[in-house]
Amino acid sequence: MKLIVKRKKNPENIFVNIFSLSVTMGIAFLIVIVLILFLSKDPAKTIRYFFIGPFLNRYYFGNMLNSAIPLIFTGLGIAIAFKASTFNLGGEGQVYSGALAATAVCLALPEANGFIGGSLAILAAIGVGAVLAGLSGLFKMKWGTDELISSFLISGAVVLIVNYFITGPMDDPANNLLTTREIAKQYRFMQIFPPSKLDISIFFAVLTAFLVFFFMFYTHWGYEMRMCGLNREFSRYGGIKVKFYLVLPMILSGSFQGLAGAVSVMGTYHMSVKGFSFGMGWNGIAVALIARNNPLAVIPAAIFFAYIEAGASAAMIHSDVTFEIAAIVESIIYFLITAQALKDFIRYRKRRTE
Amino acid sequence: MEGISKYFPENRVQANRNVNLVVKKNEIHAIVGENGAGKSTLMKILYGLERPDKGRIVLNGKQVSIHSPMDANRLGIGMVHQHFRLIREFTVAENVVLGIEPKKNGLFFNRDKSVRDVRSVIEKYGFNINSESRVADLTVGQMQQVEIVKMLYRKADLLILDEPTSVLTEQEINRLFDNIRELKNQGKTFIIITHKLDEVKEISDRVTVMRRGEVVAVKETENVDQKELAKLMVGKSVLFKLKKDPVSPGAVVLELKNVSLKLKRQERPLLDRIDLKVRAGEIVGVAGVGGNGLGELEDVVTGLFKVSEGEIFYKGENITGLPASKFREKELGYVPADRLNRGSCLDSTVRENMIITRHHDFLKAGVFNQKKISVFVNNLFKSYSITGDTSVPIGTLSGGNIQKVILARELATNAELIIFSEPTWGLDVASGEFVYENILKLRKNGIAVLLISSNLDEIMNLADRIVVMYRGRITGRFTNDKSISKALIGEYMMGVRNDFN
Ligand SMILES: Nc1ncnc2c1ncn2[C@@H]1O[C@H](COP(=O)(O)OP(=O)(O)OP(=O)(O)O)[C@@H](O)[C@H]1O
Numbered sequence: 001m002k003l004i005v006k007r008k009k010n011p012e013n014i015f016v017n018i019f020s021l022s023v024t025m026g027i028a029f030l031i032v033i034v035l036i037l038f039l040s041k042d043p044a045k046t047i048r049y050f051f052i053g054p055f056l057n058r059y060y061f062g063n064m065l066n067s068a069i070p071l072i073f074t075g076l077g078i079a080i081a082f083k084a085s086t087f088n089l090g091g092e093g094q095v096y097s098g099a100l101a102a103t104a105v106c107l108a109l110p111e112a113n114g115f116i117g118g119s120l121a122i123l124a125a126i127g128v129g130a131v132l133a134g135l136s137g138l139f140k141m142k143w144g145t146d147e148l149i150s151s152f153l154i155s156g157a158v159v160l161i162v163n164y165f166i167t168g169p170m171d172d173p174a175n176n177l178l179t180t181r182e183i184a185k186q187y188r189f190m191q192i193f194p195p196s197k198l199d200i201s202i203f204f205a206v207l208t209a210f211l212v213f214f215f216m217f218y219t220h221w222g223y224e225m226r227m228c229g230l231n232r233e234f235s236r237y238g239g240i241k242v243k244f245y246l247v248l249p250m251i252l253s254g255s256f257q258g259l260a261g262a263v264s265v266m267g268t269y270h271m272s273v274k275g276f277s278f279g280m281g282w283n284g285i286a287v288a289l290i291a292r293n294n295p296l297a298v299i300p301a302a303i304f305f306a307y308i309e310a311g312a313s314a315a316m317i318h319s320d321v322t323f324e325i326a327a328i329v330e331s332i333i334y335f336l337i338t339a340q341a342l343k344d345f346i347r348y349r350k351r352r353t354e
Numbered sequence: 355m356e357g358i359s360k361y362f363p364e365n366r367v368q369a370n371r372n373v374n375l376v377v378k379k380n381e382i383h384a385i386v387g388e389n390g391a392g393k394s395t396l397m398k399i400l401y402g403l404e405r406p407d408k409g410r411i412v413l414n415g416k417q418v419s420i421h422s423p424m425d426a427n428r429l430g431i432g433m434v435h436q437h438f439r440l441i442r443e444f445t446v447a448e449n450v451v452l453g454i455e456p457k458k459n460g461l462f463f464n465r466d467k468s469v470r471d472v473r474s475v476i477e478k479y480g481f482n483i484n485s486e487s488r489v490a491d492l493t494v495g496q497m498q499q500v501e502i503v504k505m506l507y508r509k510a511d512l513l514i515l516d517e518p519t520s521v522l523t524e525q526e527i528n529r530l531f532d533n534i535r536e537l538k539n540q541g542k543t544f545i546i547i548t549h550k551l552d553e554v555k556e557i558s559d560r561v562t563v564m565r566r567g568e569v570v571a572v573k574e575t576e577n578v579d580q581k582e583l584a585k586l587m588v589g590k591s592v593l594f595k596l597k598k599d600p601v602s603p604g605a606v607v608l609e610l611k612n613v614s615l616k617l618k619r620q621e622r623p624l625l626d627r628i629d630l631k632v633r634a635g636e637i638v639g640v641a642g643v644g645g646n647g648l649g650e651l652e653d654v655v656t657g658l659f660k661v662s663e664g665e666i667f668y669k670g671e672n673i674t675g676l677p678a679s680k681f682r683e684k685e686l687g688y689v690p691a692d693r694l695n696r697g698s699c700l701d702s703t704v705r706e707n708m709i710i711t712r713h714h715d716f717l718k719a720g721v722f723n724q725k726k727i728s729v730f731v732n733n734l735f736k737s738y739s740i741t742g743d744t745s746v747p748i749g750t751l752s753g754g755n756i757q758k759v760i761l762a763r764e765l766a767t768n769a770e771l772i773i774f775s776e777p778t779w780g781l782d783v784a785s786g787e788f789v790y791e792n793i794l795k796l797r798k799n800g801i802a803v804l805l806i807s808s809n810l811d812e813i814m815n816l817a818d819r820i821v822v823m824y825r826g827r828i829t830g831r832f833t834n835d836k837s838i839s840k841a842l843i844g845e846y847m848m849g850v851r852n853d854f855n
């Protein structure tokens with residue numbers, strides 16, 4: 001039992017927490033600046049590229065937005081799971097296998113109509129992600145297996161299997177790279193901001209965020225899902241089928257991960273490359289945490305992550321920063337911000353389940 | 355406390371307005387007031403859980419500033435909350451020492467010492483708990499004792515008890531009061547919030563009456579009677595009179611046949627061969643001391659727990675083993691004893707809490723009709739005179755108002771059977787009476803009511819038939835008429851008598 005003392009500190013209320021988040025971000029950036037001062041021979045230039053690099057030209061800017069697209073999808077997927085107090089740590093494998101599934105469908109239908117074949121490819125990706133994550137939900141429902149662990153383990157195995165396909169049966173014999181063949185032209189999303197790789201799916205991503213928001217807060221499933229996430233005992237008492245909501249959020253979560261994979265293939269890479277989607281799943285968790293599981297806040301959170309990445313690579317290209325330093329800078333920001341968001345999230349959950 | 359004011363902007367409530375509270379050393383000071391009058395808020399300010407907007411706190415002639423419970427503890431102030439704050443998985447001793455654990459080598463948790471220390475506190479003041487039992491296994495009365503022991507362990511001299519008796523049985527209350535008197539003799543000072551005016555008379559030296567955030571009177575307890583207190587609280591005189599029309603019960607709505615509940619690895623069944631019938635238009639009261647199967651009975655008749663043996667029938671249909679959601683589809687109303695975890699979802703809004711049982715009614719193609727919900731919620735707010743905003747988390751409402759929300763929601767189902775478990779815990783006199791009136795109204799409308807309660811007065815006032823439970827078994831069945839007395843039922847509750855051995 002518990003008493004509610006400080007209601008104000010509800011981390012799901014993004015406005016309340018924007019302040020503390022900004023403080024953390026400030027600190028993270030400060031550390032970055034200090035690091036750059038030490039590591040770079042021309043710190044002023046490096047810092048400049050790091051912070052404003054992504055806005056310097058159409059190419060950088062478009063690419064930054066482009067790399068936010070899969071993060072929006074993975075972030076949404078994780079947010080849905082979190083909102084229902086289920087955990088999907090299998091994003092990596094789900095994105096990767098979704099990408100492979102989409103690639104496979106496109107390659108299997110080289111002559112099909114772009115819309116029909118494309119839809120099939122997307123559906124296949126969604127299906128694979130949904131099944132992988134849904135399995136963990138099902139195990140949880142049937143035997144109480146922790147979905148956090150099972151999704152992580154399944155994902156680990158799936159990554160290896162996908163690797164095998166990309167480098168084995170589906171490898172493109174025409175080149176020495178570890179990739180599949182390219183998908184046919186009609187499946188590639190329209191580029192909207194040349195010369196950058198930004199494609200039309202950004203609108204799709206934003207629309208999806210709004211749809212998820214609507215789903216969560218205005219529909220009956222969203223309501224039942226949130227109630228189960230906040231208090232299962234109460235939900236059961238109220239007549240909600242709580243077991244169903246161990247599986248549904250996982251299925252939805254996996255679907256969005258798979259979708260992220262499909263979008264990366266059809267919008268950006270036009271093939272599956274070994275390891276190309278690594279990080280999208282983990283970053284999706286960070287994005288959801290920063291967004292406090294609010295689907296609309298996922299959009300800026302994803303763009304923020306894409307911005308850091310773009311800044312680091314701009315600094316790398318235009319200054320003397322090596323790839324390692326860029327990676328360090330990125331991970332410092334990642335860890336600080338994730339840690340802060342995670343801390344609030346855990347504290348919040350603890351209080352709730354006390 | 356001088357000139358204390360506190361405003362909650364979230365729901366635009368002035369919880370305290372220029373409140374002065376004087377508590378003398380070594381007295382027992384009662385605070386009374388309606389639900390939402392601001393009693394808990396005032397105490398939370400004293401205990402450092404809320405910051406006042408204005409005002410100051412003077413302790414032993416010195417002005418003090420209390421920013422946190424730690425500050426309060428240092429100053430010798432301890433508080434037991436309206437809703438307990440114990441960690442259920444921990445033992446009694448672990449809960450008591452939590453935060454100020456004795457250390458071994460200045461580093462490690464010293465379990466033995468903490469068990470020893472806690473046991474000595476328990477013995478010194480004559481409490482009835484084992485320092486090594488898990489809190490989850492205790493009765494509510496025992497949890498209460500753990501909370502008090504926790505304060506004593508922290509060497510509190512001023513003890514604040516927020517509605518300590520609302521969850522206790524008569525015997526437990528007597529025991530608590532004995533403890534309090536004993537502690538008073540040892541020099542402690544008490545502030546006690548309560549809704550039961552007879553308790554004010556019994557235990558307190560002075561009483562402060564609050565209404566809508568303000569202090570309206572401070573009296574020597576000797577010089578006021580209950581009527582006058584009630585009048586001061588609500589601003590008008592209340593008439594305590596329940597009218598029970600004769601009703602002839604109809605068909606059997608709920609029937610339990612030989613129901614048992616047994617947990618693995620547990621010798622004694624929690625429910626032992628229970629037979630029970632509830633008819634339409636009849637109130638069946640189940641009396642018992644906490645921990646004797648009342649809670650388990652509540653769990654199985656609502657489908658939240660599966661019975662291990664026996665059958666449950668609803669209007670002749672066998673519903674044994676159906677999931678809880680199916681029970682709800684049968685339009686069962688249920689007001690649980692555990693209102694904070696089961697009865698409400700503290701982190702979601704009042705609105706969302708109010709529609710949980712009926713949310714399917716507000717749907718149009720899977721999407722909620724927000725207008726319809728507003729109308730529904732606002733109507734309930736009005737007819738149950740609940741104060742507060744409907745879009746704030748329900749956890750910000752006062753304890754009494756939370757219970758009213760639950761009641762309103764459950765009575766709004768078209769249920770033919772309503773199960774009440776401890777429906778008036780924490781309600782003020784007027785609200786309690788309001789609940790009683792509603793229960794009687796249900797009875798008049800031909801609804802079957804199962805009233806599970808450890809409050810014997812409540813049962814004797816309302817029930818048509820009374821069933822007494824002791825150690826998971828039914829020990830006595832009575833028709834509630836002149837022939838039975840409270841004392842008699844009490845003997846059955848304590849297991850002194852048993853008709854069915
Ligand atoms: N943390 C909070 N945030 C917002 N409003 C609050 C908060 N705590 C209390 N309130 C509001 O302040 C008012 C007084 O609440 P309080 O809990 O002090 O009442 P009370 O006298 O203890 O009532 P009860 O007898 O029902 O426990 C209520 O209207 C309540 O909704």
Ligand SMILES: [Mg+2]
Pocket residue numbers: 393394395436516752753754
């Ligand atoms: Mg209170």
